[in-house]
Amino acid sequence: xxxxxxxxxxxxxxxxxxVLATHDRVLVEFYTxxxxxxxxxxxxxxxxxxxxxxxxxxxxxxxxxxxxxxxDVSSAPTLVLVEDGExxxxxxxxxxxxxxxxxxxxxxxx
Numbered sequence: 001x002x003x004x005x006x007x008x009x010x011x012x013x014x015x016x017x018x019v020l021a022t023h024d025r026v027l028v029e030f031y032t033x034x035x036x037x038x039x040x041x042x043x044x045x046x047x048x049x050x051x052x053x054x055x056x057x058x059x060x061x062x063x064x065x066x067x068x069x070x071x072d073v074s075s076a077p078t079l080v081l082v083e084d085g086e087x088x089x090x091x092x093x094x095x096x097x098x099x100x101x102x103x104x105x106x107x108x109x110x
Contacts, residue, residue: 007056010069012064020085023055030078035058037095044098081108
């Protein structure tokens with residue numbers, strides 16, 4: 001049986017850069033500890049990763065404050081679609097369902 005693809009938690013910007021360098025298409029969630037919406041969206045992102053095969057990375061800018069400026073994060077959760085290391089789209093509108101996130105990914109498919 002194949003193992004389910006789960007979101008990757010990255011500790012800092014360097015780890016995020018490694019994930020972005022090794023995957024063509026990554027959905028990055030910027031979250032904060034204690035954010036109820038961030039906690040609620042985590043299992044949704046796991047389902048999206050399994051359904052679509054996209055790599056999902058989760059980064060807490062509170063653990064590496066340079067991420068806030070580098071990725072222009074002003075709210076949590078913020079979802080950023082990255083292709084070949086470049087941001088192509090972002091979704092920062094609070095909680096989104098799996099269908100909403102998959103539609104967002106389809107809309108911005110290469």
